[in-house]
Amino acid sequence: xxxxxxxxxxxxxxxxxxxxxxxxxxxxxxxxxxxxxxxxxxxxxxxxxxxxxxxxxxxxxxxxxxxxxxxxxxxxxxxxxxxxxxxxxxxxxxxxxxxxxxxxxxxx
Amino acid sequence: xxxxxxxxxxxxxxxxxxxxxxxxxxxxxxxxxxxxxxxxxxxxxxxxxxxxxxxxxxxxxxxxxxxxxxxxxxxxxxxxxxxxxxxxxxxxxxxxxxxxxxxxxxxxxxxxxxxx
Numbered sequence: 001x002x003x004x005x006x007x008x009x010x011x012x013x014x015x016x017x018x019x020x021x022x023x024x025x026x027x028x029x030x031x032x033x034x035x036x037x038x039x040x041x042x043x044x045x046x047x048x049x050x051x052x053x054x055x056x057x058x059x060x061x062x063x064x065x066x067x068x069x070x071x072x073x074x075x076x077x078x079x080x081x082x083x084x085x086x087x088x089x090x091x092x093x094x095x096x097x098x099x100x101x102x103x104x105x106x107x108x
Numbered sequence: 109x110x111x112x113x114x115x116x117x118x119x120x121x122x123x124x125x126x127x128x129x130x131x132x133x134x135x136x137x138x139x140x141x142x143x144x145x146x147x148x149x150x151x152x153x154x155x156x157x158x159x160x161x162x163x164x165x166x167x168x169x170x171x172x173x174x175x176x177x178x179x180x181x182x183x184x185x186x187x188x189x190x191x192x193x194x195x196x197x198x199x200x201x202x203x204x205x206x207x208x209x210x211x212x213x214x215x216x217x218x219x220x221x222x223x224x
Contacts, residue, residue: 006150030209030210031209031210033212033213035213040145040196041217041218042198042215042216042217042218043151043198043200043213043215044215045212045213045214048210048211088151092209093209094156094158094164094209095141095153095164096141096153096156096200096202096213097166097167098143098150098151098152098153099150100149101149101150
């Protein structure tokens with residue numbers, strides 16, 4: 001089974017709204033990363049949060065990490081139509097394992 | 109700077125045929141990974157190589173073999189293709205060094221494999 005599980009599986013919002021995606025995982029981690037994928041293309045790195053960090057910001061992205069609950073969330077503020085994509089969390093140790101992803105649709 | 113290059117981009121195989129998917133990176137990364145992605149699904153780790161000379165099984169290694177030919181190249185071989193191996197295959201690489209494990213991965217554009 002996959003290491004991470006994203007919630008929700010699909011999310012549809014209007015432009016300007018915020019989008020929140022959650023990720024739960026099973027084992028201890030060195031860090032957790034979020035990636036974006038457009039239409040089956042290769043994944044692009046968004047943000048990395050280390051296991052000793054609780055929150056991190058990058059532009060319109062905010063990531064939180066709760067290692068006691070083995071969960072993370074990705075918040076995209078003021079969403080745009082161009083944010084429409086699939087978003088995946090990845091847990092990193094020696095290997096790197098992905099969750100099933102959240103399909104985000106932002107309507108103009 | 110090409111990043112991670114996968115070949116071929118598309119391939120159709122008959123059941124029982126074999127083939128090798130090639131992956132090369134030019135970023136001097138230590139770690140390389142092979143994933144498969146089925147429609148509407150996330151990426152599942154097939155094999156990875158944490159450093160040159162080492163390979164380890166991931167979540168779904170059955171039916172696959174890998175070779176870390178050198179630091180640049182990491183190939184994935186299907187010895188006897190099955191329809192269940194129809195998928196999109198992604199290769200990725202990641203640096204390990206001063207940053208330890210706290211580095212991002214870079215992905216190739218994928219190989220779309222159909223086994224009929």
